[in-house]
Amino acid sequence: MKIEVEIVQPYVTKWQMQVRRKQPNPLILRIRIKTSKLMKFARYVAALTCPLAVFAQNPAEPYEQKLPGTTLSFKMMPIPAGDFSLGSADAEPGHQPDEGPARTVHINAFWMASLETSRDAFDAFANDLSVSQNITTDAVTRPSPQYIDFSLGMGKEGGYPVQSLSQFAALMYCRWLYEKTGIFYRLPTEAEWEYACRAGSKTTYYFGSTTTSLGDYAWYSNNSEGKFHKSGEKKPNAWGLYDMLGNVAEWTLDAYKADGYAGLAADSKGLLTSFNPGRYPKSVRGGSYRDESNLLRSAARVKSEPAWNRRDPQIPKSRWWLTEAGNVGFRVVRPYPQPSAAEIDAFFKQYLAQ
Numbered sequence: 001m002k003i004e005v006e007i008v009q010p011y012v013t014k015w016q017m018q019v020r021r022k023q024p025n026p027l028i029l030r031i032r033i034k035t036s037k038l039m040k041f042a043r044y045v046a047a048l049t050c051p052l053a054v055f056a057q058n059p060a061e062p063y064e065q066k067l068p069g070t071t072l073s074f075k076m077m078p079i080p081a082g083d084f085s086l087g088s089a090d091a092e093p094g095h096q097p098d099e100g101p102a103r104t105v106h107i108n109a110f111w112m113a114s115l116e117t118s119r120d121a122f123d124a125f126a127n128d129l130s131v132s133q134n135i136t137t138d139a140v141t142r143p144s145p146q147y148i149d150f151s152l153g154m155g156k157e158g159g160y161p162v163q164s165l166s167q168f169a170a171l172m173y174c175r176w177l178y179e180k181t182g183i184f185y186r187l188p189t190e191a192e193w194e195y196a197c198r199a200g201s202k203t204t205y206y207f208g209s210t211t212t213s214l215g216d217y218a219w220y221s222n223n224s225e226g227k228f229h230k231s232g233e234k235k236p237n238a239w240g241l242y243d244m245l246g247n248v249a250e251w252t253l254d255a256y257k258a259d260g261y262a263g264l265a266a267d268s269k270g271l272l273t274s275f276n277p278g279r280y281p282k283s284v285r286g287g288s289y290r291d292e293s294n295l296l297r298s299a300a301r302v303k304s305e306p307a308w309n310r311r312d313p314q315i316p317k318s319r320w321w322l323t324e325a326g327n328v329g330f331r332v333v334r335p336y337p338q339p340s341a342a343e344i345d346a347f348f349k350q351y352l353a354q
Contacts, residue, residue, distance in 0.1 A: 057111075057336075058078075059078055059109045059110075059111070059336040060078050060080070060109075061078060062075060062076060062077050062078055062111075062114075062240070063075075063076050063111075064076075065181065065183070067121060067124050067180070068180045068181065069124070069128075069180075070124050072118075072120055072121055072124060074113050074114070074115065074117075074118070074121060075113065075114040075115070076111040076112065076113055076114070076334060077111060077112055077113070077114045077239055077240045077241060078109070078111055078239075079107075079109065079110050079111060079112050079192075079195070079196050079239060079333075080109055081106075081107060081108050081109040082106070082107060082195070082200075083104055083105065083106050083107070084104070084105060084107065084194075084195050084198060084200075085102045085103070085104055085105075085202065086102065086103050086104075086105045086190075086191050086194055086195075086261060086264075087099045087100045087101065087102040087103060087194075087260060087261050087299050088100065088102065088204075088297070088298075088299035089102055092204055092297070092299070093204065093209075094204070094294040094297055094300070095299075096300070096301070097258075097260065098256075098257075098258055098259070098260045098301050099260055099299045099300070099301060100260050100261065101260065101261060101262060102261070103261045103264045103265070103266060103267075103268055104266065104267050104268070105191050105195070105264070105268045106267075106268065106269040107191060107192060107195045108335070108336065109336045110188075110192060110333050110334060110335045110336050111333060111334040111336070112188065112192075112196050112239075112241060112331065112332075112333045112334075113331040113332050113333070114232075114236070114240055114241055114242055115161075115231040115232050115242055115243065115331065116161040116162075116231045116242075116243055116247065116248055116250065116329050116330065116331045117161065117162055117170070117173070117329060117330055117331055117332060118159055118160065118161060118162060118231065119151070119155075119156045119157060119160050119161065119162040120157055120158070120159070121162070122162040122165075122173060123157075123162075125142060125143075125172075125173050125176045125177075126142050126143050127142075128142055128176070131176065134320070138349060140172065140175050140176050140179050141172065142172075142176070143165075143169055143172070143320040143321070144318065144320055144321075146164075146321055147313070147314065147318075147321070150163065150164035150321060150323075150326060151163070151164075152326060154227040154228055155227075155228070155229070155230065158230065159230040159231055159232070160228065160229075160230055160231070161228060161231050161243075161247060161248045161329040162329050162330075163228060163248045163325070163326055163327065163328055163329045164321055164322055164323070164325050164326045164328070165320060165321060165322065165325075165328070165329070165330075166279075166309075166318075166319060166320055166321070166322055166325075167187070167251045167279075167282050167304070167330075168279070168319050168320065168352065169319075169320045169321070170187055170251050170330040171186070171187060171348070171351050171352055172352060174186050174187065174332060174348075175348045175352065177332070178344065178348075183334060183338065184334065184335065184338050184339060184344050185332040185333065185334050186253065186332065186333060186334075186335070186347070187251055187252055187253040187330060187332065187333070188252055188253065188331075188333045189252060189253050189254055190252045190253075190254040190283050190285065190301070192252075192333060193250065193252050193285045193286075194285070194298060194299065196239060196241060196244070196333075197237065197241070197244040197245070197285070197286070197298050198237075198298050199237040199238040199239040199241070200238060200239075201237075201238070201298070203298075204297050204298065204299075205217070205245065205296065205297060205298060206237045206238065206244070206245070206298055207235075207237070211293045214245075214293055214296065216234065216235050217234050217235045217237075217245060217246075218234055218243070218245040218246030218247070218287075218296055219233075219234065219243070219246045219247045219289045220245075220246040220287060220288070220289060220290075220291055220292070220293060220296055221289070221290060221291055221292050221293075222293070224246070224247075224289035224290075226289070226290075227289060228247050228248050228288070228289045228327065229247060229289070231243050231247065234246075234247075243286075244286055245286055245287055245296040245298075246286065246287055246288060246289060246291070246296055247288065247289055247329075248286075248288050248289070248327055248328060248329035249284045249285065249286050249287055249288040249291075249302060249327055249328045249329070250284065250285050250286045250328070250329060250330050250331055251282065251284055251328065251329075251330040252282070252283045252284065252285055253351070254274075254282065254283045255274065255275075255276030255278065255281065255282055255283070256281040256282055256283040256301065256303035256304070258303075260301075275350060275351070277353070279306075279319075280303075280304050280305050280306055281303035281304050281305055282303070282304045283301055283302070283303060283304075284301075284302040284303070284304055284328055285300070285301065285302070286300075287300060287302075288327035288328070289327060290327045291327075304325075304328075307324060308322045308323070308324045308325045308328075309321075309322045309323055309324065309325075310323065310324060311323040311324065
């Protein structure tokens, strides 16, 4: 299909579309569109041109998601539906009160990125000049520039994870992905994250209950040399996910609750995260290159707090970048089946109204 686009000024009252077929030419779609409708049009084109194989994707199969307008892509791994025990038992070495009481939770099928979101991919969003920068209206907006180099010389392009960013920034990247691809990506809930991390295991770490092999699977305080590394250099878990433990910790969708899972039923089905409009505290999982082995346990939880941005010199402080969170990044998930457009729009309006 060939698409020809003419951008017109806002005084044009509606889209004018003409479709014609001329042999031997392909189908030609000519569209005249107001400048104010560009982002909506981008979503339309993404849905129109995205391979049907992606929309009709078998939830048991991995796939590659290309970033439109770039040479970049990321791999999405299938996570099967199932039940698991969320949290840790009191007897587990390193157990913390906020990891219990353990609850059986049912998780629906979804996909999760095999790697943490890269700086390269996030920069494609941050440098997208078709998107307004740091606006406060209900629209996709890209981040303000970093006022210092938050990578601190540890690595940026070439496969390093993006870090030092807020949960808001991670979610806005997901919204940008949806606008560009027509596919709904978001952060995982805590339950989804832990289920995917465990990959069917019931042990302290997804490879066992001792730290003997931890260095084979994770960058942490004992082997990281005080810096994060390129994603995917360590062994994956059983479901093909790399760096679920260590390297950079990962944002989840959930607000942090100190009483753990006390509010969940003993057998929770179709668990949904409860929304909390506050910016803090949110739950972060997986531990990082800075952390000791205890924080890399599959059940370990960390809460975000305002102190993560205490050295920000700006007034007001940035909603995008965190001065004390150089060890925090994220990865995306895609639920199956995809929610309706109305449900997706409602989701982003709710979670990005921070």
